[in-house]
Amino acid sequence: MTDIIQLLPDHVANQIAAGEVVQRPASVVKELLENAIDAGATKITLVVKDAGKTLVQVTDNGIGMSVTDARLCFERHATSKIKSADDLFNLHTKGFRGEALASIAAIAHVELKTRTEASEVGTKICIEGSEVTSQEAAVVPKGTTISVKNLFYNIPARRNFLKSNPVETRHIIDEFHRVALAHPQVAFSMLHNNDDVFNLPASNARQRIVNIFGSKTNEKLVPVSEETEIVKVEGFVIKPQYAKKSRGEQFFFVNDRFIKSPYLHHAVSNAFEGLLKDGLQPGYFLFLAVDPHSIDINIHPTKTEIKFDDEHAIYAMLRATIKHSLGQFSIAPVLDFNKDSGFDTPYDYSKKQPVAPTIEVDKNFNPFQKESLQRNNSAGYKREKGSSWESLYVGLKQEEGVVSGLENIEFESEEVSGRLFDTAVDVDGQITFQLHNKYIISPIKSGMMVIHQHLAHQRILYEELLKNITLQEAVSQQLLFPLTLHFSNPDLEILEKVKEQLEHTGFAFSEIGGEQLSINGIPVNLLESQVGDVLERLINDIKEEVPDAGFSQNDLLAKSMAKSMAVRTGTALNRSEQEHLVNQLFACKEPSIAPNNKPVLVTFDVTDFDKKFN
Numbered sequence: 001m002t003d004i005i006q007l008l009p010d011h012v013a014n015q016i017a018a019g020e021v022v023q024r025p026a027s028v029v030k031e032l033l034e035n036a037i038d039a040g041a042t043k044i045t046l047v048v049k050d051a052g053k054t055l056v057q058v059t060d061n062g063i064g065m066s067v068t069d070a071r072l073c074f075e076r077h078a079t080s081k082i083k084s085a086d087d088l089f090n091l092h093t094k095g096f097r098g099e100a101l102a103s104i105a106a107i108a109h110v111e112l113k114t115r116t117e118a119s120e121v122g123t124k125i126c127i128e129g130s131e132v133t134s135q136e137a138a139v140v141p142k143g144t145t146i147s148v149k150n151l152f153y154n155i156p157a158r159r160n161f162l163k164s165n166p167v168e169t170r171h172i173i174d175e176f177h178r179v180a181l182a183h184p185q186v187a188f189s190m191l192h193n194n195d196d197v198f199n200l201p202a203s204n205a206r207q208r209i210v211n212i213f214g215s216k217t218n219e220k221l222v223p224v225s226e227e228t229e230i231v232k233v234e235g236f237v238i239k240p241q242y243a244k245k246s247r248g249e250q251f252f253f254v255n256d257r258f259i260k261s262p263y264l265h266h267a268v269s270n271a272f273e274g275l276l277k278d279g280l281q282p283g284y285f286l287f288l289a290v291d292p293h294s295i296d297i298n299i300h301p302t303k304t305e306i307k308f309d310d311e312h313a314i315y316a317m318l319r320a321t322i323k324h325s326l327g328q329f330s331i332a333p334v335l336d337f338n339k340d341s342g343f344d345t346p347y348d349y350s351k352k353q354p355v356a357p358t359i360e361v362d363k364n365f366n367p368f369q370k371e372s373l374q375r376n377n378s379a380g381y382k383r384e385k386g387s388s389w390e391s392l393y394v395g396l397k398q399e400e401g402v403v404s405g406l407e408n409i410e411f412e413s414e415e416v417s418g419r420l421f422d423t424a425v426d427v428d429g430q431i432t433f434q435l436h437n438k439y440i441i442s443p444i445k446s447g448m449m450v451i452h453q454h455l456a457h458q459r460i461l462y463e464e465l466l467k468n469i470t471l472q473e474a475v476s477q478q479l480l481f482p483l484t485l486h487f488s489n490p491d492l493e494i495l496e497k498v499k500e501q502l503e504h505t506g507f508a509f510s511e512i513g514g515e516q517l518s519i520n521g522i523p524v525n526l527l528e529s530q531v532g533d534v535l536e537r538l539i540n541d542i543k544e545e546v547p548d549a550g551f552s553q554n555d556l557l558a559k560s561m562a563k564s565m566a567v568r569t570g571t572a573l574n575r576s577e578q579e580h581l582v583n584q585l586f587a588c589k590e591p592s593i594a595p596n597n598k599p600v601l602v603t604f605d606v607t608d609f610d611k612k613f614n
């Protein structure tokens with residue numbers, strides 16, 4: 001048999017390597033920023049167009065490259081940073097694998113302009129799909145500018161795989177934050193489509209954090225500082241009372257490199273134990289310095305995971321140090337999570353005369369139609385044709401005389417409901433009970449139905465919110481004193497974009513800007529104490545997925561708010577609350593699935609039980 005193994009041509013090898021190093025525009029941002037840091041730059045500018053899909057450009061004032069180096073830097077395994085395998089365990093640079101520029105040049109149009117201090121003229125090189133298309137002498141400032149255009153131009157599958165611009169921009173900003181936080185002594189700026197996004201002067205760690213996350217962050221930081229033989233820890237944790245539901249600000253840096261470490265995260269969470277309400281996440285910016293010999297960075301192509309020789313000792317030290325810092329700043333005693341929730345009841349609500357709903361709704365209008373059709377196809381969910389929920393109960397009443405309120409389904413659905421539990425539904429026979437503060441069990445004609453209370457309430461609120469946003473008819477509860485909340489400016493911009501929809505749910509804003517938000521009115525079924533959580537989750541959800549079409553943005557907003565507002569698992573519901581929830585659920589257009597596509601309820605047949613007793 002003839003030999004069949006061949007060496008891959010370089011450009012193919014580079015494209016394959018690129019698959020590992022460059023997943024999205026943000027990966028290019030990371031590699032270029034890190035190269036600029038390694039080049040000793042004190043000022044770095046990032047310019048991005050169309051979320052990096054059209055252009056990612058990094059300019060630095062670092063050491064620059066000679067003509068030969070400018071040509072060589074695009075070769076695979078070409079690096080000035082290590083010379084032998086031993087150097088891998090004595091790294092003082094971000095890069096060392098020598099594959100970033102080769103990979104990027106294989107899948108984009110790249111232009112490099114560079115000049116060293118010593119030479120008067122610099123070099124300009126253009127390279128496309130690993131082919132050098134031009135090289136010439138050029139008059140350029142000292143330092144390096146690399147422009148990466150049309151990423152994945154020759155790999156359409158990868159290009160099509162990229163997410164929407166807001167999502168890709170989010171990833172870029174995350175990478176920018178990580179490098180900028182690790183190097184506060186370097187000035188950074190970022191422009192996106194010619195708009196200034198960040199302008200960070202050289203400063204210290206605390207100032208850098210504040211410049212990125214907003215001036216209100218300053219008072220939230222508790223300093224952490226400790227040094228042992230194996231590790232030095234500096235940085236800050238966020239005071240527990242400012243903890244967020246979302247992962248938010250969680251940063252580990254080891255020797256000035258951002259890393260992900262579930263293990264060390266656990267150490268921090270552990271130190272916060274007892275200080276955070278359920279479901280809240282600790283925030284932290286922790287800078288660890290260890291002997292480069294004691295870690296292995298070369299375990300992942302993107303170098304965001306590392307292996308420590310002495311992981312356990314670092315864990316223990318980190319936990320103890322953070323506990324100590326939190327204690328020293330007497331965080332623990334000022335916390336009072338058990339305060340009387342009565343204080344949070346909106347003061348004006350009890351006195352307020354409920355406004356009789358006067359909205360005339362077009363009964364045939366169904367904003368969910370398009371969506372439920374999609375669901376039927378994609379999630380394989382099918383609502384049985386011709387089956388209506390009322391029929392589940394038909395006969396039950398006559399047989400047992402216990403159903404009440406269900407015949408009012410039609411009426412209920414047209415009501416602009418107030419808060420979930422303010423209307424006691426008087427029933428004269430028990431038809432529901434609650435199991436483990438999580439499920440509501442209800443007998444039905446064929447057997448029994450188990451309803452997930454949190455998901456059911458999500459469905460109810462989701463339909464109601466979506467209706468309000470679409471019909472623009474929500475009732476708002478006016479606040480006696482405006483509520484002021486603090487957010488970073490980028491987060492406020494996100495809220496600004498959905499301001500109108502929020503107003504349709506019942507929010508009224510008097511001021512947005514300058515890192516704060518003043519609220520005069522909130523939706524009727526929302527507690528004032530929930531407002532912060534609702535908006536925070538919303539910002540986060542939008543950051544993660546920003547749909548472009550108007551309809552789906554409304555949908556996202558309704559889903560996000562419903563999720564924050566829905567009654568939690570673990571909440572005890574009395575009988576009339578249970579009944580009310582069930583009634584409202586069956587007044588929904590799509591009672592059986594939650595907005596996140598999970599089932600809201602399951603039914604069990606009496607015959608199933610019969611079999612068990614045989």
Ligand code: ADP
Nearest residue numbers: 035039073079080095096097098099100101144
């Ligand atoms: P690595 O960073 O792992 O060495 P890269 O492919 O990112 O590999 O870069 C290859 C080489 O190009 C670097 O080792 C460095 O010598 C040079 N280089 C890259 N970017 C710059 C820059 N901004 N300024 C000066 N030299 C650079």
Ligand code: MG
Nearest residue numbers: 031035095100
């Ligand atoms: Mg590099």
